[in-house]
Amino acid sequence: MTPTAKLLLLGSGELGKEVVISAQRLGCHVIACDRYANAPAMQVADEAEVFSMLDGDALRAAIRKHAPDFVVPEIEAIRTEVLADLEAEGLVVVPSARAAQLTMNRDAIRDLAAGELGLTTSPYRYAESLRELEDAASEIGFPLVVKPVMSSSGKGQSTVRGPGDIAEAWAYAEDSGRGDRLRVIAEGFVDFDYEITLLTVSSAAGISFCPPIGHRQARGDYQESWQPAAMSAAALDQAQAMAERVVEALGGHGIFGVEFFVKGEEVIFSELSPRPHDTGMVTLVSQDLSEFDLHVRAILGLPVPPVRAVGPSASAVILAGRDSRAFSFTGLAEALSVEADHVDVRLFGKPETRPFRRMGVALVRAGSLDEARKAAAEAAGRVRIDYGDSE
Numbered sequence: 001m002t003p004t005a006k007l008l009l010l011g012s013g014e015l016g017k018e019v020v021i022s023a024q025r026l027g028c029h030v031i032a033c034d035r036y037a038n039a040p041a042m043q044v045a046d047e048a049e050v051f052s053m054l055d056g057d058a059l060r061a062a063i064r065k066h067a068p069d070f071v072v073p074e075i076e077a078i079r080t081e082v083l084a085d086l087e088a089e090g091l092v093v094v095p096s097a098r099a100a101q102l103t104m105n106r107d108a109i110r111d112l113a114a115g116e117l118g119l120t121t122s123p124y125r126y127a128e129s130l131r132e133l134e135d136a137a138s139e140i141g142f143p144l145v146v147k148p149v150m151s152s153s154g155k156g157q158s159t160v161r162g163p164g165d166i167a168e169a170w171a172y173a174e175d176s177g178r179g180d181r182l183r184v185i186a187e188g189f190v191d192f193d194y195e196i197t198l199l200t201v202s203s204a205a206g207i208s209f210c211p212p213i214g215h216r217q218a219r220g221d222y223q224e225s226w227q228p229a230a231m232s233a234a235a236l237d238q239a240q241a242m243a244e245r246v247v248e249a250l251g252g253h254g255i256f257g258v259e260f261f262v263k264g265e266e267v268i269f270s271e272l273s274p275r276p277h278d279t280g281m282v283t284l285v286s287q288d289l290s291e292f293d294l295h296v297r298a299i300l301g302l303p304v305p306p307v308r309a310v311g312p313s314a315s316a317v318i319l320a321g322r323d324s325r326a327f328s329f330t331g332l333a334e335a336l337s338v339e340a341d342h343v344d345v346r347l348f349g350k351p352e353t354r355p356f357r358r359m360g361v362a363l364v365r366a367g368s369l370d371e372a373r374k375a376a377a378e379a380a381g382r383v384r385i386d387y388g389d390s391e
Ligand SMILES: Nc1ncnc2c1ncn2[C@@H]1O[C@H](COP(=O)(O)OP(=O)(O)OP(=O)(O)O)[C@@H](O)[C@H]1O
Pocket: 122, 145, 147, 151, 152, 153, 154, 155, 157, 187, 188, 189, 190, 191, 195, 217, 219, 220, 221, 222, 259, 270, 271, 278
């Protein structure tokens, strides 16, 4: 069979795994890439390539070898200059090489959103040394959120409460670094009432939105999410208008996870991913078409109908506690016995555990958001990781 399209997926975690499944259901052939073998998306893809996507030569070689119709980034840490070069020669990058380049590092997307587009954000400064971080702190004040410009899922992120914590925050950011020279963003702490992800689809038919997703984070990483998040029509209007502007500025077709903080009626842009979002895993049970289905449809130029919400839903993460390669899961029967309209669990198939690594997610639909959140947390908590005999 000649496939509908050939996709080269750059990053093969849990989000990519669902992209592969959605794409294959529409007849695509997918080559999954990541820096380690047997990554989640590789387990379901047609082919796999193992290399560091920050290695420009290896990235170029993989693209030349497979000659994909679409290159689909799944993580930020990609040598995006290569994508820009090859896009100029006709390669199609999802949603666009510009979007991948501007979201690879936090400073580029922040400069676009706050600088060029004038969207409201937290106050911020960049720092390339402890001394510069101290200067940033004295300008912005405390608390201060410090993040490496290239990081995700909260890696290297910490909140500085006072001058005594600055050195520790710098050292923590350095520890999570990738060997390149460290640059951090220091953001004024936003004392928000709640935060949301607004999944925004850009397709041939224009821009459309999924109902807002509420979420709760710890250590900069998502713990639970729910849809629809309760918010005023005025706040939602503002968020949609801001999302539309930033998505249009980035260009291309696909789904974008646009993150906002909301305080009263004030909507503050935080950041965005030009791809499915982790908090959007809830859409696997909350919408007729998930964020992964929508991404693939937008990429392929297929119809993207208005999203139909199926009912109040929630997701809760299953995190590992320590390092192991000899682990197993128990408690699935108990987890799936939780009382709700619909209960499911996704175990991603990551070959190793690490402290706080996301290994799976519980997905629940129920009569109300409260019930869905409670049941999702209960189901996730019932899945246990047995670490075998490893330390
Ligand atoms: N300036 C801030 N004020 C208050 N809380 C913040 C601020 N910046 C980040 N946070 C909290 O930390 C979380 C993670 O931050 P952010 O989204 O910037 O990190 P990330 O590493 O890009 O996460 P991901 O890759 O999972 O989206 C936010 O969702 C929010 O809960």
